[in-house]
Amino acid sequence: VTGVPEDLLRDLARQVLGALVRRGAEFGSAEDAVQEALLDATVRWPQTGTPDEPAAWLTTVARRKLVDAQRTDAARRQREQVVAAHPPTGPTEQDDDTLLLLFLCCHPALSPTAAVPLTLRAVGGLTTREIAAAYLLPEATIAQRISRAKRIVAEQELNRPGDVTVVLRVLYLIFNEGYTAGTVRVDLAAEAIRLTRLLHEAYPQPEVGGLLALMLLHHARRAARFDDNAMLVPLDEQDRPKWDRTMIAEGVQVLTAALTREQHGEYQVQAAVAALHDDAASADETDWPQILAWYDELIELTGNPLAELSRAVAIGEVDGPLAGLRAVDDVEQRLSDYHRLHAVRAHLHARAGNTARAAELFALAARSAPSTAERDHLLKRAAHVRLNGGAIDTVSRRVGIRPSC
């Protein structure tokens, strides 16, 4: 799209759609109309130059498209009257519109597979093709998910203020997909951060801040998470100078502001753990006792067995690997063949010096790993402990510091 700044278009897409929907246009057809107007803009603006009031231009074109579409649909003709000319929207209205769109796209009636692409397109301004590329799915599949999602949304009554926990969940899923992918494709992690920022501006609740901070504090480590062969680099072996200090500072700031309001939630607590990792100049300087305390709180808040597994790692650091292994035993019933359970146990056995058992468990974890990056990483771990005992450098150093086991 030469000549048309893409970010501008994507911001405008959301604003124009928000304004149309707020003035009574049916969400599904308005979304189609805005997409068509955007296409027109990418064709015309490079020739005519970007109009002085691009939002007004897009709104006019989108409204015309909407009317055209509705002419062919007599049943909807009544509604087109509602979409009358309107004054430009101010920042407050734009925030309200963003919120309205997010509540529609992340409606509790939608499954995540439906809400995710709808949100990326209607609020994120990505094209169906870009979303398909990001998820490595055929374009027709994504197009179908979006149109089915719009049909479901059309049947719902929107009870403002909507359900922000569902919105947070959808944004979290988008971030996670981008974060685990690690390869060069449409940057879903950055996209999730952008959307969460918009939500945070419109709706600065503590958990919204918590999720934004969680994303920033993880995304900051991005450059250090994979090596040149696309192999996963675990946290304790990452080259910390590669971390993005500016992003970490922002994450800490957002998190601190959220925590002072004393309405802790799972995103704030997970962000606090991430902040403690980011704060350590080296793996050895990690404040594990504080991390352990946060995991205790996370378990109280969620009862999530995954949190208990993470807590077992922290216990292993604070009270030694044998204590960590006992904590893994306690959670095993609820996490039977989960690859992370095997991996955590393998890690603790390696630290306790049971290298044969550790190698066996790393190999077992590799078998059920959900991604090739994780599988390959676990295979290398298995090879490493078998050859060098537990002596992965940083781990052995820590054992040296804390021989309490």
Next chain:
Amino acid sequence: MPKFLLLKHYSGGPEPHDFPPINEWSPDEVTAHIKFQLDTGRMLTERGEFVDAQAVSQDGAWVRYGGPDAAPVVLDGPFPETKELVAGWFLIDVESEQRAHEVAAYVSSAPGPGGRPIHEWIEVRPVMTAPATIE
């Protein structure tokens, strides 16, 4: 251009694998092997022959229809004795069957223990296409 599916198997092909399982290799051997797979994907992309590449987990299940009012019949894996267990594939779009065989042989030359080619058997299956509209 015809498409070919190049299948890698967990347990070998016409003969069983004669190299130890990857979790018994050294870390550097594992890294070299993985780098080879990535480079192969890149090479195929650069030549305009790449369609898809996936790795599939060893774990899984056999499933069949259980009847009109019954749940699906599910036999949980793993199935270590199954010789047919697919580990992953390259799907390529190439000039000829000969080129597909060339690519398969190259894939089979991936480094293993000691950096030596593993000579892994690759199953090459032509993908059926729609009938040509112009004869």
